[in-house]
Amino acid sequence: MDSIKENWELIKQTIKKEYDLSNISYNTWVANLNFYSVEKDVVTILIPSDQAHALSYITNKYKSYFQVTITEMMDHEYDISFILEKDVDENDNSMALKPQYNINYEKANLNPKYRFDTFVVGSNNKFAHSASLAVAESPGEAYNPLYLYGGAGLGKTHLMHSIGHFVLNQNPNMKVLYVTSEQFTNEVIESIRSGNAAAMTKLREKYRTVDVLLIDDVQFIIGKESTQEEFFHTFNVLHSSGKQIILSSDKPPKEMETLEERFRSRFEWGLISDIQPPDYETRMAILKKNAESYSKEVDNEIFKYIATNIKSNIRELEGAFNKIIAFSKLNNVDITLDIAEEALKDIIYPDKPKEISPSFIINVVSEQFGVNPEDITSKKRNSEFVEPRQVVMYLCRSMTDTSYQNIGKILGKKDHTTIIHGVNKITEELKNNEELKNKIEIIRKKINPS
Numbered sequence: 001m002d003s004i005k006e007n008w009e010l011i012k013q014t015i016k017k018e019y020d021l022s023n024i025s026y027n028t029w030v031a032n033l034n035f036y037s038v039e040k041d042v043v044t045i046l047i048p049s050d051q052a053h054a055l056s057y058i059t060n061k062y063k064s065y066f067q068v069t070i071t072e073m074m075d076h077e078y079d080i081s082f083i084l085e086k087d088v089d090e091n092d093n094s095m096a097l098k099p100q101y102n103i104n105y106e107k108a109n110l111n112p113k114y115r116f117d118t119f120v121v122g123s124n125n126k127f128a129h130s131a132s133l134a135v136a137e138s139p140g141e142a143y144n145p146l147y148l149y150g151g152a153g154l155g156k157t158h159l160m161h162s163i164g165h166f167v168l169n170q171n172p173n174m175k176v177l178y179v180t181s182e183q184f185t186n187e188v189i190e191s192i193r194s195g196n197a198a199a200m201t202k203l204r205e206k207y208r209t210v211d212v213l214l215i216d217d218v219q220f221i222i223g224k225e226s227t228q229e230e231f232f233h234t235f236n237v238l239h240s241s242g243k244q245i246i247l248s249s250d251k252p253p254k255e256m257e258t259l260e261e262r263f264r265s266r267f268e269w270g271l272i273s274d275i276q277p278p279d280y281e282t283r284m285a286i287l288k289k290n291a292e293s294y295s296k297e298v299d300n301e302i303f304k305y306i307a308t309n310i311k312s313n314i315r316e317l318e319g320a321f322n323k324i325i326a327f328s329k330l331n332n333v334d335i336t337l338d339i340a341e342e343a344l345k346d347i348i349y350p351d352k353p354k355e356i357s358p359s360f361i362i363n364v365v366s367e368q369f370g371v372n373p374e375d376i377t378s379k380k381r382n383s384e385f386v387e388p389r390q391v392v393m394y395l396c397r398s399m400t401d402t403s404y405q406n407i408g409k410i411l412g413k414k415d416h417t418t419i420i421h422g423v424n425k426i427t428e429e430l431k432n433n434e435e436l437k438n439k440i441e442i443i444r445k446k447i448n449p450s
């Protein structure tokens with residue numbers, strides 16, 4: 001225990017070296033983090049109060065670095081928790097913590113990037129946005145359930161996470177849980193498969209004791225018998241005790257053909273809101289907001305070019321911009337209209353049907369695995385990036401005609417043998433791994449809804 005404290009500087013330096021952090025990243029995010037305590041194998045780390053805004057970013061990005069490094073250095077498995085200095089109770093001699101926000105935040109499974117302040121409101125999503133905000137302000141009271149539907153990549157997930165963040169910021173004691181239908185299905189199947197009554201009890205406790213439950217892509221639950229049954233009861237328990245439920249789907253309940261009446265009526269109890277594809281102005285605004293995190297100035301012509309040509313899916317819109325940036329970095333050229341056209345030539349064919357690009361695949365896969373696209377194309381060998389990277393290799397081969405060499409190039413200058421190995425690994429894995437099969441099926445549908 002003491003040894004973690006004694007070795008604190010060494011731990012941070014090891015992280016800097018192992019994860020190849022630049023001086024600026026290290027000095028901004030890691031250097032100021034201090035050791036606070038170890039209790040029941042949980043190491044608590046203090047974040048300076050003036051970095052309160054970065055709590056979720058630091059938790060998301062650096063938690064696993066600390067966990068792996070400390071566990072390896074101490075030869076003992078630890079979990080990591082972060083706490084703001086200002087949340088340490090100064091009046092309490094034992095320096096008791098108030099980590100409720102942290103614990104609830106970590107359990108909520110939220111993406112720190114998807115917040116109301118990063119969501120661009122346009123005429124296509126105005127209603128869904130205000131309904132989401134109303135639900136976030138008064139969970140369980142405004143509309144219950146809130147049912148958001150719309151085509152692929154139009155911002156349903158982004159709005160759901162925004163609700164979660166808002167609720168937790170307003171009231172850190174709230175229990176919020178975001179889950180994809182895929183995760184929910186896997187957990188139900190796993191607890192049934194285990195044949196262990198305690199596992200089922202645990203699952204029910206997890207889902208039936210929350211204040212706000214967000215279930216994404218509910219269409220993937222419908223028709224899966226035991227999962228939909230479990231979901232039905234969860235819904236009833238939560239709704240009858242006034243807890244907020246938020247659902248998303250690709251269609252309104254009345255157009256879901258296999259939806260049983262008992263679900264249809266429940267989904268219609270609260271408020272149903274659609275999200276339409278964004279108009280030109282909204283597409284421009286989203287692109288510009290996205291470009292804020294890019295350090296160089298980008299000419300308006302580039303945004304216009306993307307916004308004019310990519311209309312129906314915001315994920316594709318963002319993917320196109322990222323592709324131009326990656327193309328300019330890889331070839332060491334400035335971003336001009338010619339370069340943008342060249343970079344997007346496999347996505348934008350004015351008169352031909354749209355093709356699936358590897359960068360779009362990277363976007364969808366990283367979203368589904370909860371990692372950043374940059375980590376997929378990086379050289380990092382952390383286990384959480386290896387599988388999604390191999391899934392990208394596999395899908396690029398099966399859904400596009402990109403060569404092994406070119407997939408290697410896109411994935412951070414990797415050798416073509418690495419790509420062949422990755423594709424084979426996933427092909428083999430799919431023979432026995434139902435969870436992965438399910439995941440890849442969902443990813444395929446998101447990449448190519450038709």
Ligand SMILES: Nc1ncnc2c1ncn2[C@@H]1O[C@H](COP(=O)(O)OP(=O)(O)OP(=O)(O)O)[C@@H](O)[C@H]1O
Nearest residue numbers: 118119120152153154155156157158286314315446
């Ligand atoms: N109005 C918006 N402002 C800013 N970004 C947006 C907006 N709408 C969508 N996005 C971005 O587009 C991407 C796709 O959005 P999201 O995942 O929320 O779509 P979705 O409707 O849930 O799609 P799917 O049904 O395929 O899961 C995300 O990166 C999200 O941040």
